[in-house]
Amino acid sequence: MSTFLITLIVVAIVIAAMAIGVMFGRKPIAGSCGGIGSLGLDCEFGCKKPCSKRQARMEAAKAEQQH
Incomplete structure (x- = not known):
């Protein structure tokens, strides 16, 4: 159970970091x-x-294309 919670927290932190980057005008992931x-x-x-x-x-x- 602790492995699941740690994984969930890490994924949530990564998603939050990406969202903050987009909010501050960084280029979205492409x-x-x-x-x-x-x-x-x-x-x-x-x-x-x-x-x-x-x-x-x-x-x-x-x-x-015409040239």
Whole structure:
């Protein structure tokens, strides 16, 4: 039982530390390969009207493909 309690306390401390880091403006945890955004699929799943930054990236990608 003591092993379980120690493990629970350690996990709670780690989660609290990560939350505090995010609250103070540190970059959130991200995957090492960039996640689904690196595949170009991040806006295809329900994003009907992309934000202006995404629209600019999409237009730049189209222009680059045409050249």
